[in-house]
Amino acid sequence: MNVAAPNPKLKHRVPSPSAEERSNDLERRRELGQFFTPVGVAGFMWELLEIIQSSAFPANTRLIDPACGDGVFLRVVNERGCLRAECLFGADIDETLVSKWRSDSMLSGAAVHLMNGLVDDPAAGICEGTFDVVAGNPPFSGKGLRELLRLLEDDGETERHEEQDLFGSTRLKEEPAAPCQSLSHRERAELDRLVKTLSQYACWRLNAPAAEGEEADSEFERPSGDLFAGLLLSDKPRPTASDYERTAQLISRWPVDRLLDVSRTEIRDVVCRLASTAIEVFFMERFVRLARPGGLIAVIVPESIVASDRLAPLRRWLAGRIDLLASISLPQKVFTGVGANAKTTILFARQSAQKQADPNRLVLLTAPRLDSPLWSLENYLESVLQSARRERNVDWPQSK
Numbered sequence: 001m002n003v004a005a006p007n008p009k010l011k012h013r014v015p016s017p018s019a020e021e022r023s024n025d026l027e028r029r030r031e032l033g034q035f036f037t038p039v040g041v042a043g044f045m046w047e048l049l050e051i052i053q054s055s056a057f058p059a060n061t062r063l064i065d066p067a068c069g070d071g072v073f074l075r076v077v078n079e080r081g082c083l084r085a086e087c088l089f090g091a092d093i094d095e096t097l098v099s100k101w102r103s104d105s106m107l108s109g110a111a112v113h114l115m116n117g118l119v120d121d122p123a124a125g126i127c128e129g130t131f132d133v134v135a136g137n138p139p140f141s142g143k144g145l146r147e148l149l150r151l152l153e154d155d156g157e158t159e160r161h162e163e164q165d166l167f168g169s170t171r172l173k174e175e176p177a178a179p180c181q182s183l184s185h186r187e188r189a190e191l192d193r194l195v196k197t198l199s200q201y202a203c204w205r206l207n208a209p210a211a212e213g214e215e216a217d218s219e220f221e222r223p224s225g226d227l228f229a230g231l232l233l234s235d236k237p238r239p240t241a242s243d244y245e246r247t248a249q250l251i252s253r254w255p256v257d258r259l260l261d262v263s264r265t266e267i268r269d270v271v272c273r274l275a276s277t278a279i280e281v282f283f284m285e286r287f288v289r290l291a292r293p294g295g296l297i298a299v300i301v302p303e304s305i306v307a308s309d310r311l312a313p314l315r316r317w318l319a320g321r322i323d324l325l326a327s328i329s330l331p332q333k334v335f336t337g338v339g340a341n342a343k344t345t346i347l348f349a350r351q352s353a354q355k356q357a358d359p360n361r362l363v364l365l366t367a368p369r370l371d372s373p374l375w376s377l378e379n380y381l382e383s384v385l386q387s388a389r390r391e392r393n394v395d396w397p398q399s400k
Helices: 019-032 039-053 072-080 095-103 146-155 185-198 241-252 265-275 279-290 309-319 377-395
Strands: 063-065 088-092 111-114 131-136 158-164 170-176 291-302 322-330 344-351 364-366
Touching (some): 039 131, 039 322, 146 265, 185 241, 185 265, 241 265
Parallel strands (some): 063 088, 131 291
Antiparallel strands (some): 322 344
């Protein structure tokens, strides 16, 4: 859907939400892993992108936020970036946001769509490898992709659970399925399409042995801080990376007019694996996929993406596809007001066609000094921008 300009004749007083309504909305957003970004942080990201670019972006720069939420990044770019509105794209699955998009004059003319940001939509102009800038704050935590398990529950008398001791043993256990409402034909087709799309991603197939006695990350008090959420163990043989690769190829050749046969063991295994992969990991790959060669990426990620030993295979995969330009650590309190108690980092990168990272390339790394008596988020971000302006030619000498 393209967002239409609001009609000034329709202005009316909107009643303030009650405490119960605010609480329910916060809980719903937590379930979606949806934590809206402060305007100051979004503005900082755009300013640093312009510094990396070394000039203002052309008006025809195509920019997308594939998990745009209330549209904060699009609003900031529209206000400060002088990009044409038709070059601004957004996507989100939260239908409660549509009315906000329509009534926001800063989004007038932008192509903001109610859709899953992990999936291409050529009719909407959203396709891999076509954007000059990909920026945003994708969801993390929440229910992730567990909705995919409904395909298995809807298929027969048993459901399967997967435990992944990250990159270690994977086990599937069948249990009697709890009664659930059957999928409609539309729901079945949408989930089927999502499985077909996500099966062609690389992140869910990454594998490496976990170190013996390795402890879980402390940044998140949840199992999905890793690539995979832990569930139940069983004694069944675990699928291997080559098994997943073969099934992904099988799915890629599946007739477009036929639903997947989820009664097949190998397809069920893939559905379980996809459903237990952390949503932020899929979106990290999605940001890379959406950027054109040479395109810029700015993404807010949980700190586990950049620091967890368990996610080292993901970082190795990324190193072959992006040039990391900057890693800006944010204080934990940035998102506490919207229900997230997590450390986050902003990654700035350039989509690269090279297969190996340049070991001599410099990366801007910063972390807040919260013990400073005059510390504030605004001062911290401004100091990063000042440093970037001074050192731009050193940090990004080959940026174009």
